[in-house]
Amino acid sequence: MQEIPLMRAGMLLMAATALIGGLTMVIIPRDPDGDRDARRGDGVEQSLAAVPAAAAPADTAARAASFACRVDTSGVALPGAVHESSGLALSGGGDALWTHNDSGEPRLHLVGADGTARGQVRVAGATVTDWEDVSAGPCPGGGRCLYVADIGDNQASRPGIAIYRVPEPGPGDAQTRPADALLAEYPDGPHDAEAMFVLPDGGVHVVTKGETGHVAVYRLPRTARPGTRATLERVAELRTGNVPRRERVTGAAAAPDGQWIVLRTLDALSFYRAGDLATGRLAQPLTYDLKPLDEKQGEGVEFGPGGTVFLSSEGGKKENPATLARLTCTLPG
Numbered sequence: 614m615q616e617i618p619l620m621r622a623g624m625l626l627m628a629a630t631a632l633i634g635g636l637t638m639v640i641i642p643r644d645p646d647g648d649r650d651a652r653r654g655d656g657v658e659q660s661l662a663a664v665p666a667a668a669a670p671a672d673t674a675a676r677a678a679s680f681a682c683r684v685d686t687s688g689v690a691l692p693g694a695v696h697e698s699s700g701l702a703l704s705g706g707g708d709a710l711w712t713h714n715d716s717g718e719p720r721l722h723l724v725g726a727d728g729t730a731r732g733q734v735r736v737a738g739a740t741v742t743d744w745e746d747v748s749a750g751p752c753p754g755g756g757r758c759l760y761v762a763d764i765g766d767n768q769a770s771r772p773g774i775a776i777y778r779v780p781e782p783g784p785g786d787a788q789t790r791p792a793d794a795l796l797a798e799y800p801d802g803p804h805d806a807e808a809m810f811v812l813p814d815g816g817v818h819v820v821t822k823g824e825t826g827h828v829a830v831y832r833l834p835r836t837a838r839p840g841t842r843a844t845l846e847r848v849a850e851l852r853t854g855n856v857p858r859r860e861r862v863t864g865a866a867a868a869p870d871g872q873w874i875v876l877r878t879l880d881a882l883s884f885y886r887a888g889d890l891a892t893g894r895l896a897q898p899l900t901y902d903l904k905p906l907d908e909k910q911g912e913g914v915e916f917g918p919g920g921t922v923f924l925s926s927e928g929g930k931k932e933n934p935a936t937l938a939r940l941t942c943t944l945p946g
Contacts, residue, residue, distance in 0.1 A: 698925035698935035700746035701915035750811030769825035793839035808865035823856030
């Protein structure tokens, strides 16, 4: 990838920052390994030097200049029953969020944007090994489903993962309909993962964490069927080798219109064009610094309407409540 002259890069970054102002921190990202980055599609690794001219540095600077996020609320306490909020999914009504703990009973909790409890449901037919994310997406036969990612694997030793798909519960439901268990294994051995996103067309993707190996995007094949074990397809590699703790991927979400995907770590949000990330044609992400929020252990992320981005954090200890934050982000068209 062509390097930007130092003076030009500094002027572009200063101009972008001046345009945005306020709480927004814009980073024109660089290769996290300092001298190389890679993308992977159809199992073949390619250098970012092969990215078309549309992803040139000048375009990256232009996109950065039109990108901004502001913090609307932060530190909102979630109900006491939700002490390990590991994922977020917007409800069908758009006025509440589904979340869950990463251990314990197979339950989904519905909370308002103000943190108030709206209800909880037991996911019928599901068990909990390590629930790490939840996303909303289409059901195969129509309607709206929730996808619960049982993908955590701290020791990178599980032979496979499970993603539970269930029609979104209605108001007052105490239990869901029986969940479909979509079972899968990685093509290159076990990985720890905490992030999943589902595209509007139903495409399910898992992003590995980077604690026990690389950070990569894997896709559940369209042929996956409940009760059978599929092999995930590796579509993009974001970072190689073990990643520092605060830079490991802990959550993911797709925008309602399917145009953007956001990945979160403990310290930052990274926004990717969905068409790039889901297909392995990587371009530079737009990054926002989360450190000023002072989350205890930020893990959940979800897009809402009008550029809203919701974040959740575990309480740090089980006796402390998890917390919710809301941002408004302006992304390039």
